[in-house]
Amino acid sequence: xxxxxKAKEKAQELVDTMRLTSDINGDYIYHESAKLCALIxxxxxxxxxxxxxxxPCSNYIFWQEVKTEIEAL
Numbered sequence: 001x002x003x004x005x006k007a008k009e010k011a012q013e014l015v016d017t018m019r020l021t022s023d024i025n026g027d028y029i030y031h032e033s034a035k036l037c038a039l040i041x042x043x044x045x046x047x048x049x050x051x052x053x054x055x056p057c058s059n060y061i062f063w064q065e066v067k068t069e070i071e072a073l
Contacts, residue, residue, distance in 0.1 A: 007062060011069035014038040035070055042067045 018041075019034035029037065042063055049060040 004065060007065035008069045010066045011038070011073060014041060014066070015070060015073055031073075035073060038070050039067065042070065 015031070015034045015038045018037040019029055019031060021029055021034075021037075045063050046060065046067070049057060049063065052060075
């Protein structure tokens with residue numbers, strides 16, 4: 001499996017997971033809100049990875065690809 005395909009699958013998985021999560025009132029989160037939640041999660045991962053000694057590491061590049069794929073959904 002190519003890195004780009006893995007990034008695309010991870011992006012879809014994150015958005016789907018966020019969409020299945022309900023908010024405090026028990027209402028399901030809509031697609032655009034799920035995308036925003038997924039982007040926030042990925043930004044946190046990127047922030048943590050940017051503080052590592054080896055920068056940009058392959059994990060950082062992968063998560064950048066995931067972010068790009070989420071934005072494209």
